[in-house]
Amino acid sequence: MTSGAAFFDCRRTISRSLCSLLPVAAALITSSPAFAHSENGAAIDFAGGFTHPIFGPDHVIAMVAVGLWGAFLGMPAIWLLPVVFPLVMAIAGALGVLGVPLPGVEFGIALSAIALGGMVAFAARPPLWIAAVLVGAFAIFHGHAHGTELPVGADAIAYSMGFVIATGMLHVSGIAFGALSRWPAGRVAVRTAGAVIAIIGFAYLVRVI
Amino acid sequence: MNTLLRALLPIGLLALTTLAWAHSPIMGIGGVFGGMLHALLIPEHGLSLLGIALGLERPAASRSGMLIFVAALVAGLAVTAFIAEPALAADILLAATGILGLLIAAAWVPPVVAWPLAAIAGVAFALDSRPEVTATDEIIRMLIGTGIGAAIALAIVAVGSTFLRGNAARIVLRVLGSWVAAIAILDLSLRIATRLATGS
Numbered sequence: 001m002t003s004g005a006a007f008f009d010c011r012r013t014i015s016r017s018l019c020s021l022l023p024v025a026a027a028l029i030t031s032s033p034a035f036a037h038s039e040n041g042a043a044i045d046f047a048g049g050f051t052h053p054i055f056g057p058d059h060v061i062a063m064v065a066v067g068l069w070g071a072f073l074g075m076p077a078i079w080l081l082p083v084v085f086p087l088v089m090a091i092a093g094a095l096g097v098l099g100v101p102l103p104g105v106e107f108g109i110a111l112s113a114i115a116l117g118g119m120v121a122f123a124a125r126p127p128l129w130i131a132a133v134l135v136g137a138f139a140i141f142h143g144h145a146h147g148t149e150l151p152v153g154a155d156a157i158a159y160s161m162g163f164v165i166a167t168g169m170l171h172v173s174g175i176a177f178g179a180l181s182r183w184p185a186g187r188v189a190v191r192t193a194g195a196v197i198a199i200i201g202f203a204y205l206v207r208v209i
Numbered sequence: 210m211n212t213l214l215r216a217l218l219p220i221g222l223l224a225l226t227t228l229a230w231a232h233s234p235i236m237g238i239g240g241v242f243g244g245m246l247h248a249l250l251i252p253e254h255g256l257s258l259l260g261i262a263l264g265l266e267r268p269a270a271s272r273s274g275m276l277i278f279v280a281a282l283v284a285g286l287a288v289t290a291f292i293a294e295p296a297l298a299a300d301i302l303l304a305a306t307g308i309l310g311l312l313i314a315a316a317w318v319p320p321v322v323a324w325p326l327a328a329i330a331g332v333a334f335a336l337d338s339r340p341e342v343t344a345t346d347e348i349i350r351m352l353i354g355t356g357i358g359a360a361i362a363l364a365i366v367a368v369g370s371t372f373l374r375g376n377a378a379r380i381v382l383r384v385l386g387s388w389v390a391a392i393a394i395l396d397l398s399l400r401i402a403t404r405l406a407t408g409s
Contacts, residue, residue: 083314083383094397094398097399098402156400157256158252161392164391164392
């Protein structure tokens with residue numbers, strides 16, 4: 001099949017508007033990266049930002065737990081909590097980048113896994129504002145920790161994009177798994193996952209203390 | 210489902226974007242086309258256009274807000290042709306984008322706030338767009354291209370955002386707003402920290 005034929009076949013089978021945007025996506029995929037604002041050759045790109053939250057297991061479990069808990073609580077927590085977390089995390093991250101100190105960061109991160117995992121494990125359903133405040137409070141510790149680890153001189157915009165999108169993807173993965181809670185067996189699986197996250201958080205806490 | 214897919218497209222496109230050269234997107238391409246590429250390929254500019262288009266998506270703020278942005282952009286480009294690029298233009302653009310992102314995430318974009326932000330973003334966008342060439346004719350051609358490129362990109366995202374109807378799409382809009390704000394805040398802080406560290 002020629003590319004033209006494939007394109008027209010695509011228009012028949014996929015949404016027309018979606019299909020018409022495929023060339024744009026293809027152009028973006030094939031564009032090569034460059035480092036617009038690197039300093040001292042220490043540029044770190046989109047991939048660096050994207051992998052930063054993923055390679056920190058303590059961060060991963062907490063972010064997944066946010067998604068899990070949101071899915072468990074249902075609307076509107078399912079989207080509100082993952083909106084609150086990156087916003088607060090970014091503000092706290094900015095403070096970390098700028099060198100503003102925050103005591104007990106590692107303790108707070110370990111506690112976040114225990115608390116958020118525990119909420120899922122015990123199927124806790126507090127009022128929405130309490131859930132949002134709790135998630136926001138823990139996001140401060142995660143954001144600050146990330147901020148202090150961010151390399152000055154990184155290619156800021158690409159790094160930030162990768163970082164935020166990876167965080168969002170971790171929430172989405174938590175939400176996807178948490179969606180299993182619609183079914184009885186899935187509910188058990190989700191609560192078990194919450195318990196595992198809390199246990200891992202406890203192990204981190206012991207190590208911190 | 211199609212609505213959701215359309216709404217998710219900006220996320221996908223944002224994820225696919227790679228870094229671009231700050232002041233020479235594609236070597237050898239100058240003039241109006243070079244200016245258009247400049248407007249489209251600078252990540253900060255793309256992020257701000259996304260934030261502005263999404264922020265001005267609501268009918269109460271949209272038409273006047275878009276006009277204000279374009280008017281500010283044109284005025285800013287006219288000034289940019291004759292002055293050196295101000296050091297803080299990108300920072301101001303990011304700050305305006307971040308505030309717009311926060312407002313989108315909060316689903317509260319009153320025109321009294323959105324319109325001044327659109328004006329500030331338009332001027333900052335233009336001031337941050339001065340091409341690194343010396344010939345005045347070439348600068349003017351590239352700035353015209355930048356204005357056209359920015360207006361086209363804004364129109365495309367704005368038209369796309371009109372498909373964001375219904376609960377699922379509104380949620381995607383708010384999530385996108387939070388991501389735009391988070392990226393702008395982190396980017397801005399990294400820029401400031403880098404500037405402090407290097408003393409520039």
